[in-house]
Each structure stands twice: as structure tokens, then as C-alpha cells.
Amino acid sequence: MMKPFSRLYIAIAAISLFAVSSAASAGNGAVADEFKWMTFAVFGSIIACTMAVTYFAARGMKSTADFYAAGRSVSGIQNGWAIAGDFLSAASFLGIAGLISLYGYDGFMYSVGWLVAYITVLLVIAEPCRNIGKYTMGDILAFRNDPKKTKVVAAVSTITVSTFYLTAQMVGGGVLIKTLIGVDYEVSVIGVGILMLGYVVFGGMKATTWVQIIKAVLLVTASLVLVACVWAPYGFSLPGYLQAVVNDANVQQQVARLLGGGSANMTALELGQRFLEPGLFMKSPVDQISLGMALVFGTAGMPHILMRFFTVPTAQAARTSVIWAMAIIGGFYVLTLFLGTGAAMLVGPTKIMAVDAGGNMAAPLLAQYLGGGESSMLGNFFLAFVAAVAFATIIAVVAGLVLASASAMAHDIYVGVIRGEKATPKEQVVAARVSSIVVGILAIAVGILAKGQNVAHLVALAFAVAASSNLPAIFLTLYWKPCNTKGIIAGMVIGTFSAILLVLISPNMTYPNAVRDAANKVLHGTPAAPAVTATPALKGHSLTCELFATSDCRVLHTERKAEPAKAAMPGAIEQLATLKQRLNASTNDAEKAYLATELTRVQKAHDKALDDLKKVEGKTTSIMGLEKPFFLLKNPGLVSIPLGFLAVILFSLFSKDARAEEKWDELYVRQNTGINAEAASVH
Amino acid sequence: MSNPNLNWAAINADPRFQSLHKKKAIFLWGLMIFSVIYYFLLPLGAAYLPSIFKVKVWGVINVGILFALSEFVVAWSIAFIYAKRANAKFDAMAREIIQEAEHIGRIEASATPARAREPNVAVATKMIGA
Numbered sequence: 001m002m003k004p005f006s007r008l009y010i011a012i013a014a015i016s017l018f019a020v021s022s023a024a025s026a027g028n029g030a031v032a033d034e035f036k037w038m039t040f041a042v043f044g045s046i047i048a049c050t051m052a053v054t055y056f057a058a059r060g061m062k063s064t065a066d067f068y069a070a071g072r073s074v075s076g077i078q079n080g081w082a083i084a085g086d087f088l089s090a091a092s093f094l095g096i097a098g099l100i101s102l103y104g105y106d107g108f109m110y111s112v113g114w115l116v117a118y119i120t121v122l123l124v125i126a127e128p129c130r131n132i133g134k135y136t137m138g139d140i141l142a143f144r145n146d147p148k149k150t151k152v153v154a155a156v157s158t159i160t161v162s163t164f165y166l167t168a169q170m171v172g173g174g175v176l177i178k179t180l181i182g183v184d185y186e187v188s189v190i191g192v193g194i195l196m197l198g199y200v201v202f203g204g205m206k207a208t209t210w211v212q213i214i215k216a217v218l219l220v221t222a223s224l225v226l227v228a229c230v231w232a233p234y235g236f237s238l239p240g241y242l243q244a245v246v247n248d249a250n251v252q253q254q255v256a257r258l259l260g261g262g263s264a265n266m267t268a269l270e271l272g273q274r275f276l277e278p279g280l281f282m283k284s285p286v287d288q289i290s291l292g293m294a295l296v297f298g299t300a301g302m303p304h305i306l307m308r309f310f311t312v313p314t315a316q317a318a319r320t321s322v323i324w325a326m327a328i329i330g331g332f333y334v335l336t337l338f339l340g341t342g343a344a345m346l347v348g349p350t351k352i353m354a355v356d357a358g359g360n361m362a363a364p365l366l367a368q369y370l371g372g373g374e375s376s377m378l379g380n381f382f383l384a385f386v387a388a389v390a391f392a393t394i395i396a397v398v399a400g401l402v403l404a405s406a407s408a409m410a411h412d413i414y415v416g417v418i419r420g421e422k423a424t425p426k427e428q429v430v431a432a433r434v435s436s437i438v439v440g441i442l443a444i445a446v447g448i449l450a451k452g453q454n455v456a457h458l459v460a461l462a463f464a465v466a467a468s469s470n471l472p473a474i475f476l477t478l479y480w481k482p483c484n485t486k487g488i489i490a491g492m493v494i495g496t497f498s499a500i501l502l503v504l505i506s507p508n509m510t511y512p513n514a515v516r517d518a519a520n521k522v523l524h525g526t527p528a529a530p531a532v533t534a535t536p537a538l539k540g541h542s543l544t545c546e547l548f549a550t551s552d553c554r555v556l557h558t559e560r561k562a563e564p565a566k567a568a569m570p571g572a573i574e575q576l577a578t579l580k581q582r583l584n585a586s587t588n589d590a591e592k593a594y595l596a597t598e599l600t601r602v603q604k605a606h607d608k609a610l611d612d613l614k615k616v617e618g619k620t621t622s623i624m625g626l627e628k629p630f631f632l633l634k635n636p637g638l639v640s641i642p643l644g645f646l647a648v649i650l651f652s653l654f655s656k657d658a659r660a661e662e663k664w665d666e667l668y669v670r671q672n673t674g675i676n677a678e679a680a681s682v683h
Numbered sequence: 684m685s686n687p688n689l690n691w692a693a694i695n696a697d698p699r700f701q702s703l704h705k706k707k708a709i710f711l712w713g714l715m716i717f718s719v720i721y722y723f724l725l726p727l728g729a730a731y732l733p734s735i736f737k738v739k740v741w742g743v744i745n746v747g748i749l750f751a752l753s754e755f756v757v758a759w760s761i762a763f764i765y766a767k768r769a770n771a772k773f774d775a776m777a778r779e780i781i782q783e784a785e786h787i788g789r790i791e792a793s794a795t796p797a798r799a800r801e802p803n804v805a806v807a808t809k810m811i812g813a
Binding site: 106109113116238239240242277282288665666674 | 691694714723729748
């Protein structure tokens, strides 16, 4: 059975290698053209390595447990690395380093929630799921509830969460690869899709696991090397290093830019110190708590993370794997503190923003600088290596997501519901492969269709849906006796829909009027504003007003501090003219180089503003028909998570379900002891 | 190990299982509540007590940075404490229940209801000794 498969596999491997390398010709990314060959050599060797692993994984694959759960033969340590590889998406690895490089302390604070999330996974989810589950979240929920109904709801929720996350990964990955090496967006989306399908379809969970392990090892190695280079000059002293950050002119300039008029009477050192204090990026504490809730409760409800616990032989191994994952993920986020601040000092926020306004290129640019700069061989090798790690990251995360969706489709819906659990092992593996291909092709299609869309909110939405729908259902079915089928269904439906609806009316959506105002501000600047006197809070201010823009809240406001008069800020059009003049007049080389990067940055902002204006031309309302956001938080967790829990509880209390009660003893004993848990398959 | 004919209700009611469940629940909930509170202190502190976060303690290092770093240390400590307790205690308690799972409730079914609980435990203890 494997023979035709392996021939097909080699063909696909060859095609995808060709697709990636043929893209070498295109465009202008961060890597200079003369060094592109090196990037592709690094890309090629990493891809070849993962392909070889997949080939060996595919040879031993026979049963359904092999495909979905790697034969339950993954060790705790291996699974820990794989969880880290599955979880550290490009958004968290490039994004957080970028946030720190631009906003200092707030970026670092943002990273904490991603680690704390694993405490929930460790304490309440990992071991019970290993003891109860087989391949999917649906298996856990179906244990004592109506199997068909819960499996359908669980599968729909799994596919919803995974699709949001997948779209964000595909679009983000496409943009990232384009920025790094200049490969066309569509080519990179298709390349990522085909490679990932190769791993998943032929090697199933075993290959996916190894791709994730390889990626995590590469990521940690790359970060360690970079951090060692950044930190060593200060003798690995933390205060010494941070003192250098505070003293750095690039950092001080960035803080002055962020604070605007407010920085007028601060000394250079005060500006530098401000970088290590909160408040440069995060504005709304309520929003941050909402995001924190989505992370802390959502990670434990992410189907692709849950699925990783079915790959280990015992609950003890599941425990070991979370501990390793926490060590790796936490250690990595501590390293990003150095990557981010290092990039801020050595590369400079101006240059980082000139390449990518969100700061995503901070780590790659730091690598290039540390290797010796733009025109050096080693600098470009470092950059190529980090780019390849980013690429491997996207593939590893996407593979995990596709496998989770495919298992929901094949195992829960096809085998569980349509075939009524009556399918031969061979049929099941075929169904799993076919589903993987379907999901993979959908992922590629969605990735291409969503080109140029704002997808940043989709990651937040995926976590919010997982936290509001999956977690309440799993948690209450495992720990609360009265929980039953009606509760699960109601909770998952209400949790999912409330999270999605709140995001649709939140500030994440595009509001044409706001976009137009912002773009005009960028282009034409802001006029001088007179001083504002302090006003006390108007009473009636309540939590509801922080969450929703209801009509009686509009006139109310919190206490306003007095602000000095603000000078007029020049717009991009005016700035461009002045910068060009200064550049022509300048005779100093260093000043010229600085003016040139500044010019690129302003030019980019200018072009983007024009582009934005064109996009919203003639529109006044968002896709929901709103002129302004009605729900004021970017993350819906604060409202939708309690709603999800409440729905499960209320619907369970008001309905009776004999099976749910009857199976409680078995579920509770099994989740606590591991009696009758799915054993490792022996080859 | 796989045995579909276990008396789940009896195992659930067994004092050893009840003791495992109680110990585990108290321990897990304690850790969980502590970690959630400790985590949310960070964004709350940054938002409402920025003046404390700005106090410099060690060179340029301020309370905020130390607090953020402590979040990592606390998360790792919780993981470590839980793993240690689970490996040393919960696993052993669970193993004991697993070993005797087949016997728990079996005698109860055939014996007269009045004598049900005591002999059951006695037989079970004898089994470990054997």
C-alpha cells in the first residue's frame, strides 16, 4: 500500500522544492539579490531534512492511531518540543520581538500570557484528556454525552477555530516570506500549502511531530546564538545590558516619537528609561485583561494543542510534555526580551519600521546586523537562517492545524456520525488523508483569497472562540457531574457565536470613517491644539460603558488630565518635502544614511495612507453596517467566556440526560486514574 | 489493564479514590487560582499602579521588569511543584486503585449489603500483600 504513495511523495517533494527555488527570481525582500542563493540553500536543506523524516514516518504508518496520534509512541520530552513547535507561531516569535523593539516593556508584558496559558493546560486539561480521549476533542465530549450530536458540534467548533488560526497563519506567512525574500505572495502560500500537505498526508502525526520538533530546535538555537551575540559585550550582566538600552540614542529617539509633545521636557536618560516602563503600547487595561483571559483559557481549548496529548503513551508523559513545553516556551519569551531590545539598539526602530511597520522584521534584521550587516556574507547567512526558521515555523503550525481539522472531519464526522463508528482501519486512514487534502486545499484557497486583508484579529478570535466554546465544554464535562449533552451544545453554540459577533462589531473591523481620518492625519498632519484643562470624570461611568458604546455612555467620560498646548504636527506630504531638501543639502554621510531610511519610512506611511484612502473611497460603514465600533474591546473574551460557561451550566441544569449521569462515575474514575486509557500501539 | 467490566460506581465511592480526588482537587484548585490571580496582577499593576512599576531597584531595572520576570519564575515553579507532587503522590495513589480496580465492588455485588464495604477493603489489602 505504501509503494505508490512513496513514489507520489517523492514527486510532490520534488515539485515543492522546485516551486520554492524557482521563486528565487522574484522581487525585493530583506535579502539582497546576490545572496538569495544562500537563502534557498538554507531553505532547501531544512525542507530536505523534514522531507526525509516524513519519508521514514510514512513507512511505518499503518493504523488510525499511527495517523492521528503517531502510534502514541512520542516521548514526553519529544512532545514537549513538539508542543513548543506547534505553539510558537510566526506571530509570537517575530511579532513579540518586534513589539519589544518598538514599544519596550509593553511588548515583554504581552508575552507573559502566552506562557501562563500553559498552567491551565497542565493543571486541568492535559492528563484527563490523555486518559479519556482517543484522537479528537469530540471523543472527550462524546464520552458521556450523546456521541453523534456532540461530535458534530465539536467538529464544527474545531474546524471554526482552526480555520481562523489557519487563515491568519497563511496570510501572515505569505506576507512574511514576501518581506523577507521577495517571493510572490501567491507562490509562498501555495508553497507552504503543498509542503505542509506532503508532511500531513504521507506522514500523519508522526511527520508533523518531527517537523514541529525540528522547527522548535532551530528556533531555540537561532535565538540563543543571537542573544549570546547581543548580550556578551556586557559580560552577561542584566543591569549592565539594560543600562546600555537606556543610554541608546535609537531607543531614546523612538520613545520621543511615541510620546510626541509629551516628551518635550524629558532628558535623554529619562526617555531611555521610559522604554523600560509600561504604557507605550497597551492603552486599555480592560482590553488587556480580556486578551489575557482568552489566552489563559483559550490555549487549553485549542484543538491542535489538545491533539498533541493523544500522541504520548501515558498521562505521566503528557505531564512531562507540558513541563518541557513550558520550559521551552517561557525560555524563548525571555530570550525575546534581548532580541527585541537588541534590535532596538543595533538596528534601530526607524529602520525596523521602514521594512515593516508592525516591527515583524526586528529579529531577522538583528540577525543580519550581527552577522556583519547587509553586504556581508555571514550577515546574509544569518538572515537566511532566521528566514528559514520563520518558514519552517509557518509550515509546522499550519500542519498541526490541518491535522486537527482533518481529524475532526474524518474521525468525528465521517467515521463517528456518518458511518456510525463502523469503518475498517484502512477506510479510516483513507478518510483521514482525503480530509487532510480537502482542508489543505481550502487553506491555500482561503490564503490566496484573503490576500491584503487585515487578519491580525483572526488569531485573537481563534483564541476567544476556543476559550468561550471549547474550554467550558471540555472543562465542565470533565469536572462537573450535572453537565450534559444539551449544556454542551448550547454552550458551544453560544460561546462561538457570541465571540464572533462581538469581534464583528469591535474595533478590529475596518471603519471607513476612522480609516479616512487616520489616513488624512498621516498625509496632512494635525493642526496645533490649545491647552486642555483637567475635567473630573462624569458620573454614571460604569463597566458597561467601557465595554459597549450605548447611547447614554457617549456623553460620559473618565477623568481627563490637563494637557499643555500641542504644536502642529507636519503630515507625511510636508515631511517628505523637508526630508528630501535636507537630504540634498546634507554633506555628512551618517546623516545622509539616517535621512534616507527616515525617507523610506515616511514614504511607506504616505503610500499606505493613500492606499487606505482608495480602499474606503465612498464607504461610510463597516461590513456590519456600523459607523463606529459598538463593542469597545478588541478581544471579546471578557464577555464571551462567561457567556459560554453560563450557557453550559444553565442548559445542563434545566435538562435531564440519563447517559451523562450514568457514565459520570466511569469518566471521573478514568480521567483521574488512567484505567482503560488508550494504550500505545506496538509495532 | 483493559477491562470493560469494572464497577465504576464502586471505584468512585471507594475511600481511596475519594481521598485521591479530594487531595488532587484541593491542590490543583489552589495552584490554579493562585496562578490566575498572580498573572492578572501584571496588567492591572501596569495600568493602575504605574508609579510603583517605575521604581528603580537594581541599576536601571525597575519593579515592572522584575515583576514581569517573576511571572516566568512563578509559572515554572507551579509546573515544578505540581509535577513533583503528582509524581510522588497522585501517581502512587492512582496505581493502587488501578491494581485493585477489578476487585473493588465485585464482592460487594455478591455479599450481603450490610457487610459490603469492610470486607471489600480487607480483601483488597490482602491482594496487595500477596
